[in-house]
Amino acid sequence: MSTALVYGAAIASAATARGLYARGYRVLVADDTPTDERRELAREVGTELIEAPDAATIASLVGDADVVAPAPGVPETHPVVTTALSLEIPLRTELDLAYEWEQERPGGPRPMIAVTGTDGKTTTTFLVAALLRAAGHRVAVAGNTDLPLVAAIDDPDVDVFAVECSSFRLSWLRSFRAEAAIWLNIAPDHQNWHRSMESYQDAKANVWAHQRPDDVAVGWADDPVVMGRLATVRARPVTFGLGGLHRADYRTTGVGADATFVGPQGEFASAASLTRQFPHDLSNALAACAACIETGLVAESDVDAGLDAFEFPPHRIEPLGEHDGVRWYNDSKATTPHAALTAIRAFDSLVLIAGGRNKALDLTSLASEPSRMRGVVAIGEAADEVALAFAGVCTVRRAASMADAVLESAALARPGDAVLLSPACASFDWYPDGGYPARGEDFRRHVKNLMGVATR
Numbered sequence: 448m449s450t451a452l453v454y455g456a457a458i459a460s461a462a463t464a465r466g467l468y469a470r471g472y473r474v475l476v477a478d479d480t481p482t483d484e485r486r487e488l489a490r491e492v493g494t495e496l497i498e499a500p501d502a503a504t505i506a507s508l509v510g511d512a513d514v515v516a517p518a519p520g521v522p523e524t525h526p527v528v529t530t531a532l533s534l535e536i537p538l539r540t541e542l543d544l545a546y547e548w549e550q551e552r553p554g555g556p557r558p559m560i561a562v563t564g565t566d567g568k569t570t571t572t573f574l575v576a577a578l579l580r581a582a583g584h585r586v587a588v589a590g591n592t593d594l595p596l597v598a599a600i601d602d603p604d605v606d607v608f609a610v611e612c613s614s615f616r617l618s619w620l621r622s623f624r625a626e627a628a629i630w631l632n633i634a635p636d637h638q639n640w641h642r643s644m645e646s647y648q649d650a651k652a653n654v655w656a657h658q659r660p661d662d663v664a665v666g667w668a669d670d671p672v673v674m675g676r677l678a679t680v681r682a683r684p685v686t687f688g689l690g691g692l693h694r695a696d697y698r699t700t701g702v703g704a705d706a707t708f709v710g711p712q713g714e715f716a717s718a719a720s721l722t723r724q725f726p727h728d729l730s731n732a733l734a735a736c737a738a739c740i741e742t743g744l745v746a747e748s749d750v751d752a753g754l755d756a757f758e759f760p761p762h763r764i765e766p767l768g769e770h771d772g773v774r775w776y777n778d779s780k781a782t783t784p785h786a787a788l789t790a791i792r793a794f795d796s797l798v799l800i801a802g803g804r805n806k807a808l809d810l811t812s813l814a815s816e817p818s819r820m821r822g823v824v825a826i827g828e829a830a831d832e833v834a835l836a837f838a839g840v841c842t843v844r845r846a847a848s849m850a851d852a853v854l855e856s857a858a859l860a861r862p863g864d865a866v867l868l869s870p871a872c873a874s875f876d877w878y879p880d881g882g883y884p885a886r887g888e889d890f891r892r893h894v895k896n897l898m899g900v901a902t903r
Contacts, residue, residue, distance in 0.1 A: 764793060
């Protein structure tokens with residue numbers, strides 16, 4: 448009997464442990480932050496939780512294992528990872544395991560479309576799912592979601608998988624492949640998880656590493672790193688980019704709601720089918736269309752219906768309403784400067800709420816659009832860094848709570864402005880248990896209170 452060490456016992460690792468146990472592995476479960484729920488998981492797979500093991504215990508556990516499956520949150524520098532690498536014990540991600548188990552499915556494996564990138568992964572994955580459903584497919588949205596891929600493959604009522612792939616899941620990849628794989632963009636992120644920026648880029652590139660010549664690799668034509676990696680793939684390369692004069696395979700003519708989507712065969716859909724048409728909305732939609740059309744899973748005639756059915760996920764430049772001539776937007780998911788800048792560039796004049804727990808990233812780029820900035824409200828652990836970035840650019844105020852941040856923003860804003868929560872940082876300083884969704888919901892609640900709208 449083979450032994451698997453599952454390190455970490457949250458959502459993805461719990462599904463991995465159950466999958467390994469169901470397939471005859473002896474499963475060991477360890478976790479740095481034990482809870483009763485995680486202890487129960489260990490008992491479910493026939494063992495006891497190994498709680499906060501020291502380095503010597505980790506070395507012993509890894510030495511006894513045939514495979515090590517770290518949770519997505521376990522960084523490259525963690526002793527369980529470095530020990531496994533030094534002992535040449537295979538590191539397995541849930542994507543690899545799910546892919547390999549799916550290959551053994553009676554009746555054959557089902558197709559997958561994978562999506563990675565620093566920003567836009569979730570939205571694009573759900574866009575892929577909407578297009579696939581419009582074409583009549585039964586779809587599971589899995590991976591870096593509430594549904595790990597190792598659990599999704601157990602559902603017999605699925606025709607196609609739309610898989611969101613974080614760099615955490617793509618590191619150490621040995622086998623996972625998708626019929627179409629999208630790489631949206633790359634910018635500094637997760638430098639508190641990866642050893643270096645190069646390591647982060649290598650992880651992202653793994654989304655294309657095991658594709659076959661008849662698969663499709665979709666990349667953003669305006670990103671030199673993505674294009675450099677795309678030039679080396681074995682799969683068939685397909686590009687996307689905005690602008691009618693763009694040389695990308697999938698591109699737009701026109702702007703905003705007047706834009707038209709154009710592919711190798713000509714015009715095929717209208718941006719007006721989307722409920723929102725910021726530039727990044729159009730580029731994400733182009734990427735999804737390219738992957739779905741080029742695999743033959745979606746006909747061009749199905750695209751408008753798929754875009755029309757799509758609902759943007761919350762916490763991503765989510766409109767909350769207008770008050771005294773000022774529009775309010777919740778972009779709590781923007782946990783990097785690159786993501787926040789994407790949102791900032793969508794507005795002509797705004798008050799920005801930014802800060803939180805910095806992920807070892809340079810925040811000075813936030814101030815690279817001075818003409819758009821009415822003011823900034825700095826929050827959280829990184830408030831001083833945010834204030835320093837905008838010193839001399841615009842008015843900066845600090846807030847000690849989200850309620851204060853909303854009041855300070857309302858005082859700074861003028862009719863015609865937008866107030867945008869786009870923090871460029873993680874949320875775990877103020878919201879240690881709920882993450883960016885809890886931050887976004889808190890912001891929403893205080894904005895609605897300002898507007899005099901009752902909330903639960």
